[in-house]
Amino acid sequence: MNKSDIDPRAVIHPSAILGEGVSVGPFTVIGPDVEIGEGTTIESHVVIKGPTKIGRFNKIFQFSTLGEATPDLKYKGEPTTLTIGDHNVIREGVTIHRGTIQDRGDTLIGNHNLLMAYVHIGHDSVIGNHCILVNNAALAGHVVIDDWAILSGYTLVHQFCKIGAHAFTGMGAAVGKDIPAFVMVAGAPAAARNINVEGLKRRGFTKEDIAALSHAYKTLYRRGLTIDEALVELQEQALHNAHIQTLIDSLKASTRGIVR
Structure with a gap:
């Protein structure tokens, strides 16, 4: 690790593992049991708590909080995890919680995803690859999203819902049931409109x-x-x-x- 890439005002726990070329901005806090892969850039005022593993060449913007414990009332402090893959862009103010022992024990983000400002990803959720979650989209716990899905701004997804590959939600959709692959939905409650032709x-x-x-x-x-x-x-x-x-x-x- 090139120490010159770490702002002296950042707070990094001695047990945290940072790969080659990791950049950390001022006032970012990285706790114990955190591993960050090579080439990842972390801007200022980010909080990363462990156990969390972040892959290679991610870009994490200011005021995001990754790996925080879930507010789920069943959670009693068990050692659960957050796993993030490679080449993801995590924009301002994103929050991603660790898993719970009542489910998979891990919240999982794949590769090449774009999580735009103020997105929330609840405990034990699984996001595939090449997904886009637009500003203020929010996932309750236990949500599964397959590859290439797009959630428009202010989409709300109920716990345990599954969203299929290449699916699309319109702005402000309230998703309370599963969305099949390729299907475009809109409305509150969300209703099917068509195949995601443009996507x-x-x-x-x-x-x-x-x-x-x-x-x-x-x-x-x-x-x-x-x-x-x-x-x-x-x-x-x-x-x-x-x-x-x-x-x-x-x-x-x-x-x-x-x-x-």
């Missing part, structure tokens, strides 16, 4: 892929079928387009029921 175009999905997923969406939402009935037809459609299997998997993983 899929930006990620290189072909016209044929989008047409197949749009047809699958209509099967699921427009024909009055039960989930089991829709799954039978979707399995047949998946033989012709592999992306539909991702939708099927998200439906089978649902535990709270899906948004309608």
